[in-house]
Amino acid sequence: xxxxxxxxxxxxxxxxxxxxxxxxxxxxxxxxxxxxxxxxxxxxxxxxxxxxxxxxxxxxxxxxxxxxxxxxxxxxxxxxxxxxxxxxxxxxxxxxxxxxxxxxxxxxxxxxxxxxxxxxxxxxxxxxxxxxxxxxxxxxxxxxxxxxxxxxxxxxxxxxxxxxxxxxxxxxxxxxxxxxxxxxxxxxxxxxxxxxxxxxxxxxxxxxxxxxxxxxxxxxxxxxxxxxxxxxxxxxxxxxxxxxxxxxxxxxxxxxxxxxxxxxxxxxxxxxxxxxxxxxxxxxxxxxxxxxxxxxxxxx
Amino acid sequence: xxxxxxxxxxxxxxxxxxxxxxxxxxxxxxxxxxxxxxxxxxxxxxxxxxxxxxxxxxxxxxxxxxxxxxxxxxxxxxxxxxxxxxxxxxxxxxxxxxxxxxxxxxxxxxxxxxxxxxxxxxxxxxxxxxxxxxxxxxxxxxxxxxxxxxxxxxxxxxxxxxxxxxxxxxxxxxxxxxxxxxxxxxxxxxxxxxxxxxxxxxxxxxxxxxxxxxxxxxxxxxxxxxxxxxxxxxxxxxxxxxxxxxxxxxxxxxxxxxxxxxxxxxxxxxxxxxxxxxxxxxxxxxxxxxxxxxx
Numbered sequence: 001x002x003x004x005x006x007x008x009x010x011x012x013x014x015x016x017x018x019x020x021x022x023x024x025x026x027x028x029x030x031x032x033x034x035x036x037x038x039x040x041x042x043x044x045x046x047x048x049x050x051x052x053x054x055x056x057x058x059x060x061x062x063x064x065x066x067x068x069x070x071x072x073x074x075x076x077x078x079x080x081x082x083x084x085x086x087x088x089x090x091x092x093x094x095x096x097x098x099x100x101x102x103x104x105x106x107x108x109x110x111x112x113x114x115x116x117x118x119x120x121x122x123x124x125x126x127x128x129x130x131x132x133x134x135x136x137x138x139x140x141x142x143x144x145x146x147x148x149x150x151x152x153x154x155x156x157x158x159x160x161x162x163x164x165x166x167x168x169x170x171x172x173x174x175x176x177x178x179x180x181x182x183x184x185x186x187x188x189x190x191x192x193x194x195x196x197x198x199x200x201x202x203x204x205x206x207x208x209x210x211x212x213x214x215x216x217x218x219x220x221x222x223x224x225x226x227x228x229x230x231x232x233x234x235x236x237x238x239x240x241x242x243x244x245x246x247x248x249x250x251x252x253x254x255x256x257x258x259x260x261x262x263x264x265x266x267x268x269x270x271x272x273x274x275x276x277x278x279x280x281x282x283x284x285x286x287x288x289x290x291x292x293x294x295x296x297x298x299x300x
Numbered sequence: 301x302x303x304x305x306x307x308x309x310x311x312x313x314x315x316x317x318x319x320x321x322x323x324x325x326x327x328x329x330x331x332x333x334x335x336x337x338x339x340x341x342x343x344x345x346x347x348x349x350x351x352x353x354x355x356x357x358x359x360x361x362x363x364x365x366x367x368x369x370x371x372x373x374x375x376x377x378x379x380x381x382x383x384x385x386x387x388x389x390x391x392x393x394x395x396x397x398x399x400x401x402x403x404x405x406x407x408x409x410x411x412x413x414x415x416x417x418x419x420x421x422x423x424x425x426x427x428x429x430x431x432x433x434x435x436x437x438x439x440x441x442x443x444x445x446x447x448x449x450x451x452x453x454x455x456x457x458x459x460x461x462x463x464x465x466x467x468x469x470x471x472x473x474x475x476x477x478x479x480x481x482x483x484x485x486x487x488x489x490x491x492x493x494x495x496x497x498x499x500x501x502x503x504x505x506x507x508x509x510x511x512x513x514x515x516x517x518x519x520x521x522x523x524x525x526x527x528x529x530x531x532x533x534x535x536x537x538x539x540x541x542x543x544x545x546x547x548x549x550x551x552x553x554x555x556x557x558x559x560x561x562x563x564x565x566x567x568x569x570x571x572x573x574x575x576x577x578x579x580x581x582x583x584x585x586x587x588x589x590x591x592x593x594x595x
Contacts (some may be wrong), residue, residue, distance in 0.1 A: 101388050103381035104594065127538050128376070128387060139398045141391070146569045178407060241572050242565075269565055288568040290594055 009219035022249055024053040025069040034252045037200055043193035043255025045220075050256040054083060060087050060117045060276040061299070062090025065283070069232065070253075075210050075243040082234035082285055083257065084118055086224040089119050090162045091297035093224070095136040095155075095180040100290050103128050105292040109274045109284055118297040119274040120214065120226055121287065122153075123182045124266045130293040132183030133169055144169035146202070149186040149198055149205070151263035153216060155179050159300060163218050163261035165190055182293055188215055188262040195255070199248050212242040214271040216256045216295075219263025224297075225259050228273045228285055239285070242268045267293060352575035358554045362562060362578040366551075369583050370559045373549025374592040380541035390534045397527050406522050407516035419509040425507035433502060437494045444493030458491050465491065560593070568595035 019037040023030040033049040056066040068081040086093075098107025105128060112119040123130040133152055144152075150166030158176045164172060166183055186205065187196055198204035212227045229244035245253065247264065253300030254262035263270075272287035350371055355361050362370070381387055448455040465488035472480035486496045513521075546556040566582040567589045574582070581587065 058398070099387070099391065103387040104592075106594075127542055128381060129534060129538055139395070140401075140527070141394070141398075142534075143528050241570070267567075269561070269570060288570050288595060289564050 005096050005228075007208050015067065016212070020073045020246065020249065022252060023071040023246075024049055025071050026053060028058050030071050033256065034249070034293055036248065039195070039201065039248065039252060040255070041195050042198060043189065043195070043252075046258030050253075051258070054257075056085075058278040059084075060278065060280065061296070062087040063117050063275055065277075066273045070229075070245075072210075072245055072249055076229075076245050076249070078233035079244050080230045080239070081253065082228045082230060082273065084120075084224075084226040084273065086118055086226070086297055088155075088222065088224060090157055090300060091160060092159045092300045093155045093180055093295060094296040095122060095134065095182050096296055097134070097136040097141055098290065098294060099128060105290045107292060107294040108290045109286060109294075111294060112274060112296050113298060115298050116274065116296050117276045117299065118226075119269050119272075119292040120216070120228075120295050122293040122295040123184045124264075125270075125292050128292065130182065131185070132166070132292060133173065133181055134183070135178050135181040136293075138179050140173070143185055144173060147185065147199075149196055150183055151185070151187040151190070151261065152181055152183045153263070153295070154181040161218065161222070161224055163216075164262065170216035180295075182295070184216075184263045184265050186247060186264055188247070188254050188264060189217060189259055189263055193255055193260050195248075196249050199251050201248075203248060205247065207246055207248050210243055210246055211268050212244045212271050213250050213267040214265040214273070215250050215254050215262050216265055217257075217259030219258040220260055225254065225257055225262070226273065227253060227257065228271055229267070230285065268277075325404075352578075353573045358549070358552075358558050359562070360559060361575070362557055362559060362566075362581060364581045366559065367563070367581050367589075368555070369549040369551065370563060371555055371585060371588055371592075373545035373547075373551065374560065374589075376548035377541040377545030378592060380544045381537060386532050387537050390530050390537070392536075394530045396528055397523050397530075401523060404516070405522045408514075409521040411514040411516050415511060415514050415517060421510055422507055426503055428501045429506045433499050439494075440493045440495070444491075446494075461491050462488065462517075563589050564593040567593055 001054075019035055021036070022034040023032040030055075031049050033047050050068070052067040054068045057062055059065050064085045065200070066083045066085070068083060070081060071077055072079055096107055096111060098105060098111060100106040105125065109119055123134070125131055130142065132150060133143060134141040135154075138157070146237050147166070148177045152164050152166055152169055152172075154162050154164060154172065155178070156162075156175075157179045159179075165187065166185070169183070172178075174223065177189050177295065186199070188199070190196060199207065212231065215227045217225045219225050227250070229250075230239035231241040231243045232239070244267070250264060251262070269288045272285060272291075274282055274284045276282050353359055360366060385392075420457070448458060465484055469481065469484045469488060472484050482502045489496050542553060542556070545560075549556050549559075551559060563582060565571070566579060567586050571579060
C-alpha cells in the first residue's frame, strides 16, 4: 500500500513537470503527434498519424463514423474518440428546440426524428436555455450571445453549412435564408485552422481541466466533423465516465482530423450522439441528461 | 455491492493515471491490470462502485442536510423559472413575434431601397450644405479675429466670456444634456462672430426635411427590438433562478451548480466518483431529485 502511494506521488510530480502530449494508440504501441509546448498555432492540413489511426466505418448515405484510441496526460490516459463525418450535400441539418412547458431542458436522442442519420446535443447551456443564438426550423428562437471565443454553426435554406466567429453574428443574423443555427464556445479553430490565442501556451482559459468532450467543425472538403471522447479504460460500459481531454487538446484533435473551424459543444454528462450505420441500424452514445438543443441530420 | 478492495484498486488506478506516460512499462502494466481486474470484477457494472471524489470549495460532500438544501434550492429555482408564466410564456411571446417576421420583413423590404436612396441623396446634399456653411463660418471667424486685434479691450472681454461658455459646455457634456450643449455651443460661437442658429434652416431650405423612415421599417425595427428585449428578460429569469437556488440552498452559485450536476449524475446512472454515503443519501431522495433532474 505504501509503495502504491509512493508511485502515485512520484507520478503526480513527474506529470506536473512534463508538457501535455497526445499520442495515438495502436497495435505497435503509442505514437506521439502533439505536444503542448510545440503545438502548431495553425493546422494547415490533417495530421497523417492521426488520420491513419482512425478506423472508419461506412454509415448511412452521407454519414461515416470512425474510432480513434488516444493517450493523453492524467485521467485522459485512455481516451477513445468517436468521430462522425457528415456530407451536407447528402444530409440536411436542422436544430431541434427542447425546452418544455416547465422551463426544463427536454431534448435527448430519443427526440430525434425517425429518419435521422445523425444526432448530437448542440450548444451549451447553464440551467434551462441554450446559450447564445438559436435558429430552429427556420425560426429564430434566441438572439446572439456576446463573449470572446464563441462560434456559430449555420445552415442555410439550401442546406449549405458554415462555421463563423460569434462576433460576426449581428450582421449574419439579419440574413433571410438561415434555416438553422446555434452558437457555442469555446472556439477551437477559426479562419483557416488557426488556434485562438487564448488556447495557446500560456493559456488564457482553464486549459488543464479534463472532461468528456464534444466538438463540431468543418473540414476542407466542406464535411462536418463531430468528435466525442469516451473514457476508454474498462470498455464501453465505463465510457460515460466524464474524463477525457483538455480544451487545447481538443483543438489539436480537430486540427489533426482536418478541421478548418471548430468549436466545443456541451460535453460531460450532456454529451450524446447517434449515427445510423450502413445497414440502417442506429448506434448511440448516450448522455445522462436532457439538454435544450439538438442538432440532427436527415436525408436530403 | 463492490468489495472495498476492488473499489480501492479502481480508485488507485484512476489516481495513478498520470504515471502512465512517464514511469514506463511496469507501472503501465500494473495499472492496466488493476483497471482490468476492477472492471471485470465489477462485471462492468459501476452502479455499485463508489469511489469518493476529492472534496474542495466547490465539490462538497453530499450529506443528508446538503441534499435537503439542494432540493430546497432546486424547488426555489424552479419556482422562479415558472413564476407568472416564466420562461415558457416569454418564449411563446417570442415565437409569436417570430411568426410575424416574414411578413414584416417583406413589407419593410418593399420600401427599404426607396428609403435608403432618398436618405443617401439627402445626406449627400446635407454634406454639400455643411461644406458651404463651414466656408461661411471660417470667413466670420477671420473677420471677428481681425476686429479683436484692433480692439484689445473687447478681445479681453471675449476671452472672459469664452472661458465661461467653455465651463458651461463642459457641464452640459458631463450631464449628457444635448439641448443645453447645442445652446451653449451656439452662444459660444457667437463670441467669434459665428451665427449657427440659421444653419438648420439653411440646410432644410437646400435639402428639404430628413426623409422619414417608412412605417413598415419602423415596425420591423420594433419587432426586432422586442425579440431582443424578450431574450434579455428570459435570460434574466434564468440568472435569477440560479441565484435564488443558491440563496435558498445556502450554497454558493458554484457549489449549487456542482451539487446539482453531481446529483444529476447519481440519479441518472453515472455513479462513479461518489462515496457510499453520498449514494445512499441521494438514492433515498431519488424520486424528489428526479422531479427536477430528469434523465
